[in-house]
Amino acid sequence: MADQDQLTNCYGEPITLDAPGKYNGRAYPAAPGSGPDGATCKTCRHCTYNEMYSGRRYYKCGLVRSTHGYATDIRLKTPACSRYEINKEAG
Numbered sequence: 001m002a003d004q005d006q007l008t009n010c011y012g013e014p015i016t017l018d019a020p021g022k023y024n025g026r027a028y029p030a031a032p033g034s035g036p037d038g039a040t041c042k043t044c045r046h047c048t049y050n051e052m053y054s055g056r057r058y059y060k061c062g063l064v065r066s067t068h069g070y071a072t073d074i075r076l077k078t079p080a081c082s083r084y085e086i087n088k089e090a091g
């Protein structure tokens with residue numbers, strides 16, 4: 001029987017996070033790093049942002065309900081999660 005606490009990547013392979021608690025847990029629909037190797041939120045089609053009048057952008061995952069606060073902010077360089085889908089429109 002499989003260990004239900006074991007994190008797996010999108011291929012079902014077991015993974016360990018490099019630093020548990022490093023990422024904002026409420027902001028990501030699945031564990032960062034559980035997606036394809038080398039991919040980040042920056043190239044995911046679910047990556048979106050809220051832009052302030054000042055022009056500053058706060059990046060969010062479109063699969064997570066935004067709180068309009070920092071609790072749901074993501075970082076573009078975060079390793080992709082298992083819900084990652086490549087953004088084919090990004091250059």
Ligand code: SF4
Pocket residue numbers: 027028029030035040041044045046047048060061062063074079080081082083084085
């Ligand atoms: S990889 Fe995509 S789906 Fe996963 S947290 Fe980042 S933007 Fe969201």
